[in-house]
Amino acid sequence: MPNTVPLIGVEAQELYWLRMLVSLLRHPDPSVPELIRQALLYLTEAARKENRRSPQPCDRTRQAY
Numbered sequence: 001m002p003n004t005v006p007l008i009g010v011e012a013q014e015l016y017w018l019r020m021l022v023s024l025l026r027h028p029d030p031s032v033p034e035l036i037r038q039a040l041l042y043l044t045e046a047a048r049k050e051n052r053r054s055p056q057p058c059d060r061t062r063q064a065y
Helices: 012-025 031-053
Strands: none
Touching: 012 031
C-alpha cells in the first residue's frame, strides 16, 4: 500500500496528475522541468484571467442605501 498524505483541496483522482507533475519537475533533462515551469506559469495566468471574467456574487453588505 503506497504512503499517501492527505492534502486539503486535492481530490483522490487528482493524485495521479500531481505525481506526474512532480516526476516531470524532477526530470534529469533540465529543459523538461523548465518547460513544465513555464506551462504552470501560463496556466496560472490563464486561470487568473478567467476568474476575473466570471461574474462575482453580489455583496449587498458593501452597498450604500
